[in-house]
Amino acid sequence: MSDSVFVLGGGPAGLAAAHGLAQAGxxxxxxxxxxxxGGAPILSGYAKLVPTGEWAKDAIGSMVDRVAGDxxxxxxxxIQVKAFDGDxxxxxxxxxxxxxxxxxxxxxxxxxxxxxxVNKPEWGFGLFPDVVTTTxxxxxxxxxxxVRCPSDGRQPKRVAILLCVGSRDRQIGxxxxxxxxxxxxxxxxxxxxxxxxxxxxxxxxMDIRTFGLYEDLYYWRSQEEFKVxxxxxxxAEVTSDGEKLIVxxxxxxxxxxxxxxxxxxxxxxxxxxxxxxxxxxxxxxxxLQKHGHIDQSNxxxxxxxxxxxxxxxxxxxxxxxxxxxxxxxxxxxxLSAHVLVNGG
Amino acid sequence: MSDSVFVLGGGPAGLAAAHGLAQAGxxxxxxxxxxxxGGAPILSGYAKLVPTGEWAKDAIGSMVDRVAGDxxxxxxxxIQVKAFDGDxxxxxxxxxxxxxxxxxxxxxxxxxxxxxxVNKPEWGFGLFPDVVTTTxxxxxxxxxxxVRCPSDGRQPKRVAILLCVGSRDRQIGxxxxxxxxxxxxxxxxxxxxxxxxxxxxxxxxMDIRTFGLYEDLYYWRSQEEFKVxxxxxxxAEVTSDGEKLIVxxxxxxxxxxxxxxxxxxxxxxxxxxxxxxxxxxxxxxxxLQKHGHIDQSNxxxxxxxxxxxxxxxxxxxxxxxxxxxxxxxxxxxxLSAHVLVNGG
Numbered sequence: 001m002s003d004s005v006f007v008l009g010g011g012p013a014g015l016a017a018a019h020g021l022a023q024a025g026x027x028x029x030x031x032x033x034x035x036x037x038g039g040a041p042i043l044s045g046y047a048k049l050v051p052t053g054e055w056a057k058d059a060i061g062s063m064v065d066r067v068a069g070d071x072x073x074x075x076x077x078x079i080q081v082k083a084f085d086g087d088x089x090x091x092x093x094x095x096x097x098x099x100x101x102x103x104x105x106x107x108x109x110x111x112x113x114x115x116x117x118v119n120k121p122e123w124g125f126g127l128f129p130d131v132v133t134t135t136x137x138x139x140x141x142x143x144x145x146x147v148r149c150p151s152d153g154r155q156p157k158r159v160a161i162l163l164c165v166g167s168r169d170r171q172i173g174x175x176x177x178x179x180x181x182x183x184x185x186x187x188x189x190x191x192x193x194x195x196x197x198x199x200x201x202x203x204x205x206m207d208i209r210t211f212g213l214y215e216d217l218y219y220w221r222s223q224e225e226f227k228v229x230x231x232x233x234x235x236a237e238v239t240s241d242g243e244k245l246i247v248x249x250x251x252x253x254x255x256x257x258x259x260x261x262x263x264x265x266x267x268x269x270x271x272x273x274x275x276x277x278x279x280x281x282x283x284x285x286x287x288l289q290k291h292g293h294i295d296q297s298n299x300x301x302x303x304x305x306x307x308x309x310x311x312x313x314x315x316x317x318x319x320x321x322x323x324x325x326x327x328x329x330x331x332x333x334x335l336s337a338h339v340l341v342n343g344g
Numbered sequence: 345m346s347d348s349v350f351v352l353g354g355g356p357a358g359l360a361a362a363h364g365l366a367q368a369g370x371x372x373x374x375x376x377x378x379x380x381x382g383g384a385p386i387l388s389g390y391a392k393l394v395p396t397g398e399w400a401k402d403a404i405g406s407m408v409d410r411v412a413g414d415x416x417x418x419x420x421x422x423i424q425v426k427a428f429d430g431d432x433x434x435x436x437x438x439x440x441x442x443x444x445x446x447x448x449x450x451x452x453x454x455x456x457x458x459x460x461x462v463n464k465p466e467w468g469f470g471l472f473p474d475v476v477t478t479t480x481x482x483x484x485x486x487x488x489x490x491v492r493c494p495s496d497g498r499q500p501k502r503v504a505i506l507l508c509v510g511s512r513d514r515q516i517g518x519x520x521x522x523x524x525x526x527x528x529x530x531x532x533x534x535x536x537x538x539x540x541x542x543x544x545x546x547x548x549x550m551d552i553r554t555f556g557l558y559e560d561l562y563y564w565r566s567q568e569e570f571k572v573x574x575x576x577x578x579x580a581e582v583t584s585d586g587e588k589l590i591v592x593x594x595x596x597x598x599x600x601x602x603x604x605x606x607x608x609x610x611x612x613x614x615x616x617x618x619x620x621x622x623x624x625x626x627x628x629x630x631x632l633q634k635h636g637h638i639d640q641s642n643x644x645x646x647x648x649x650x651x652x653x654x655x656x657x658x659x660x661x662x663x664x665x666x667x668x669x670x671x672x673x674x675x676x677x678x679l680s681a682h683v684l685v686n687g688g
Contacts, residue, residue, distance in 0.1 A: 016643075016647075016676075020676075020679050020683075023679070023683040024368070024679065024682065024683060024686075025686075052642045052644075054642065054644070059642065059644045060644065062644055062645075063644055168559060175559060175560040175564065176556065176557050176559050176560065177554065177555050177556055177557075177558070177559040178556075179555045179556040207551035207552050207553065208551050209551065209553045209555050210521065211521050211523045211553050211555055211664075212520060212521055212522075212523040212663055212664045212665070213520050213521075213633075213635070213637070213663045213664070214521070215512060215519060215520050215521040216519040216520065220519065252597060253596060253597065253599070254599065255597070255598065255599075289557075291557070293557070298396045298398065298403065299360075299667070299668045299671040299672065300396075300398070300403045300404065300406055300407055300671070301406075302675070303360070303671060303672045303675045303676075304672075319556055319557045320555075320556045320557070321556070323643070324643045325669055325672070327643040327644070327647060327676075328643065328647045328648075328669065328672045328673045328676045329672045329676075331646070331647045331675075331676035331679055331680070332364075332647075332671075332672045332673075332675035332676040332679070334679060335364050335367070335368065335675055335676070335678060335679040335682075336675070338368065338679075339364075339367040339368060342368075342369075
């Protein structure tokens, strides 16, 4: 039997889980395969987060600092798990360097992998330098460099953001919606307009999914205060006339072909299951659901239960998720794990 | 100082919070103003829940039974709170009958109020008996009565579900999106088609917001397996020709007026802030956000913190919310409250 808990993954869900467990008086080992904590918001250099507008480095950075300064939490970065044996209450975790720890429970907060836009070649990524991803634009903003065309460093006068790149797209095996891209793109469009007031920003969409309270904070505010333009369209391809990028498609509201020149085209890339999920599923002996996310049972019996007793899951490891909900799930799973180790 | 926690509201969030606290070894008083626990899914008689497909009476009923059978949880139903005094760690709750309890922390899980369709009179509710709400159709199904036209009890041959009734509608002061109605309506459409295979079901929408993993479970499955039809439209009015209900509007994809007869028209009603929120805000001295939901601070510092230390909030009290996320937030807030009472 062990009364400590093993948390895998140092993103928002894992940071919330580790902190919650420590607060409940539990010893925690927090393991991250990358060389530092923070998950996608830190490692991918996000700019201002939805819905608080706080910089990722401050918001998630404060979660990292809190965990790093907690003596109840043993942090190991830059290391992977090799084996996970035993049963609820008495697990043994073996790392790549053959070191081992005991844990009464585990919380998998292994997140997602950003969709790789080269898998959508007809939309120009990898072919034209000024076709970039939302993550790259986040980095342009968070680095302080500003939004610039990679080809020549100029300020773009016209930017197109294409939604659902790697989401809602059966042709490339991504049936799911990535949940956050609409709102993140609205947010990013406002940030671009704030930095470059003369730049026109268009968002090409199928459905605008700024659900719940995001509706007026993002969808309406971006149109009314920031003059972001939304076009419901099916995109055929992104090409170049040698000077400008050309977005070709059909405006599905007026049922007419549209061909519009842009300086920069941004792919709003979706959330794939973590590329390691097959391996994680095998190591932890937890089931995946049909798209490859870590499967969780219904919430009525408790939050974040996987197919293996004593192993919980939280955040985007279960499917596309917002940061707020990842944090709530991480904190909730902390309670599940705490109670289980207590013998509850 | 008190080491017990006060949970207000017996819906999914409150049930999860109370159970989580009890599991952590905490004494809980769970108070519900209605005469029984379960919240909207039980009190409004929901049918099969998204996304598990379990009957509400079983799924949420099991959460009620679990709490009711827990001696650490003191349940009081059919009573309202009159006053809430003191500070974090030492609150005093006074009920309408002047009885009092002490509590170290409180979790507000006061949920939402279903939009009242009479506030959208041009869409025929209250005027024509066969214009009903999603909640009424849920009740037809969960009661075992089946989907029938209220006017004469016949099985409808054609049903229209109108989305965004009381949501995304500035004319009536509801700017927000209610988050769940698209998916709930897809689910309901499939249930109608399952019971009445000859009945045609149309969903009128602005945007289809079956976000995340709901996309293929609801949006695609309802179209492909259940032949539910989706029409992107602006609805002008619902009238009657004396025999059929007539839905008039504009198909926004083909930009043409459409006038279609139906036997039954279903309003997919939104989630208003709880009608008691002004009162709750005053009693608990917690701030509301601009639409009247209970305001919560950012999640980075912990889940569900209101403007008053020691008073937490979870679920649809904070804005439109899914049942799963309400449960996660309730369980997460339980940990926040537990830790606070521990002096953490």
